[in-house]
Amino acid sequence: MALQAIKYQRGKLQILDQLKLPYQEIFIDITSSHDAWNAIKKMQVRGAPAIAIVAALSLAVWLVSYLREIDEADEANEDQQNQTRNMVETLQQMLKFLVSSRPTAVNLSDAARKLEQVIITSSHQPDASPRRVAEAYIAAAEQMLANDVHDNESIGKHGASWLLGNLDSPGKISVLTHCNTGSLATAGYGTALGVVRALHAQRCLQHCFYTETRPYNQGCRLTGYELIHDQIPATLITDSMAAALLHLKGKSERIAAVVVGADRVAANGDTANKIGTYGLAILARYHGVKFLVAAPRTTIDLETPSGTDIVIEERPQIEVTTIKGPPVKHLEPTSVDVQVGEIKEISIAAEKTKAWNPAFDVTPAPLIDAIITEVGVVVKENGLFELRKIF
Ligand SMILES: CSC[C@H]1O[C@H](OP(=O)(O)O)[C@H](O)[C@@H]1O
Numbered sequence: 001m002a003l004q005a006i007k008y009q010r011g012k013l014q015i016l017d018q019l020k021l022p023y024q025e026i027f028i029d030i031t032s033s034h035d036a037w038n039a040i041k042k043m044q045v046r047g048a049p050a051i052a053i054v055a056a057l058s059l060a061v062w063l064v065s066y067l068r069e070i071d072e073a074d075e076a077n078e079d080q081q082n083q084t085r086n087m088v089e090t091l092q093q094m095l096k097f098l099v100s101s102r103p104t105a106v107n108l109s110d111a112a113r114k115l116e117q118v119i120i121t122s123s124h125q126p127d128a129s130p131r132r133v134a135e136a137y138i139a140a141a142e143q144m145l146a147n148d149v150h151d152n153e154s155i156g157k158h159g160a161s162w163l164l165g166n167l168d169s170p171g172k173i174s175v176l177t178h179c180n181t182g183s184l185a186t187a188g189y190g191t192a193l194g195v196v197r198a199l200h201a202q203r204c205l206q207h208c209f210y211t212e213t214r215p216y217n218q219g220c221r222l223t224g225y226e227l228i229h230d231q232i233p234a235t236l237i238t239d240s241m242a243a244a245l246l247h248l249k250g251k252s253e254r255i256a257a258v259v260v261g262a263d264r265v266a267a268n269g270d271t272a273n274k275i276g277t278y279g280l281a282i283l284a285r286y287h288g289v290k291f292l293v294a295a296p297r298t299t300i301d302l303e304t305p306s307g308t309d310i311v312i313e314e315r316p317q318i319e320v321t322t323i324k325g326p327p328v329k330h331l332e333p334t335s336v337d338v339q340v341g342e343i344k345e346i347s348i349a350a351e352k353t354k355a356w357n358p359a360f361d362v363t364p365a366p367l368i369d370a371i372i373t374e375v376g377v378v379v380k381e382n383g384l385f386e387l388r389k390i391f
Helices: 033-041 048-069 072-076 080-099 106-123 130-165 192-201 218-229 239-249 277-286
Strands: 006-009 012-016 027-029 173-177 205-211 234-237 255-260 264-266 271-274 290-294 322-325 329-331 338-340 344-347 360-363 370-373 376-378
Touching: 006 048, 006 130, 012 048, 033 048, 033 080, 048 080, 048 106, 048 130, 080 106, 080 130, 106 130, 130 173, 130 192, 130 255, 130 290, 130 370, 130 376, 173 192, 173 239, 192 205, 192 218, 192 255, 192 290, 205 218, 205 239, 218 234, 234 239, 239 255, 239 277, 255 277, 271 277, 277 290, 277 360
Parallel strands: 173 205, 173 255, 205 234, 255 290, 290 370
Antiparallel strands: 006 012, 012 027, 264 271, 271 360, 322 344, 329 338, 370 376
């Protein structure tokens, strides 16, 4: 069964607490915008598409509980117009609050903008009411969840096809990927990891190399977890091994491309992605390996002209100076049960260490060979990405 970071049914939302992976699979309930904000901020759920979907669905769950409380009498109340306006304003404030949780990924603000448009449009209908506004919102949020998996499967298909169509020699290929862009970063299947899954499904993947992706370790903790779960041939490398891998094993392992995800693609194609991505793009160019960005159009921000305009999130120093270790297990002498303790935060730096912790960097468009989307692969024309053409 495919891995799921998000479990949703109308009125109930749960997320897999990714701070506890790969040691513990623990789902936590999200019942409000505050629950979602905290989970996104702490990175219990992460990944540009996933945080947008969890944010959107958190309000859908809250609205279902709200609708249960509105009884018929309220709905008959003559000041429906006022109540509808209050509903719209409440949802607008909640969406704005959710967008404040993390600044770099555009999917969250893109989803909030689209959902705000839905509630405003529904509030202008002749039969407008709080219930109708709520129902319109819930339907739109649920559609975002359904769209994401479909978009990721299309990204995988387009990416695999483009790679196999641009090979120096026929045969299976290997790829190097960074961070986690799979089912744990989306509603399912993944973006860059979706390309890996598609190549594997077509029996065209020789091997997937993936970086540990310090300091949150999305690679060794999450991508490894997914690839091993799917039984995809893969090898973990430290971030510092990427150059040696391409230099010493690039040809023998038929590494055809570095394939990464994205948090925000600016109008000119400059791409913000997990810290370390920019360095991989330079290595790929130096070693004559394709560098591909895989992302749905919800990650492309035509309102941001270039990478210099993208806000890069800086996270707490402690995420650099500690690592999360497996929980301490207590074996009770009188019982065979194993009591699993809390995930351990282990210091790996000297006391009073000062650390810089930008969560993302920006890869300039000239270093990107192609941008893989759900509607096809975009390459540069006269040295420039024309991203408006795919909308
Ligand atoms: C399809 S996920 C896109 C993107 O999100 C990740 O960042 P984070 O783990 O901090 O949310 C990473 O940059 C992925 O490439």
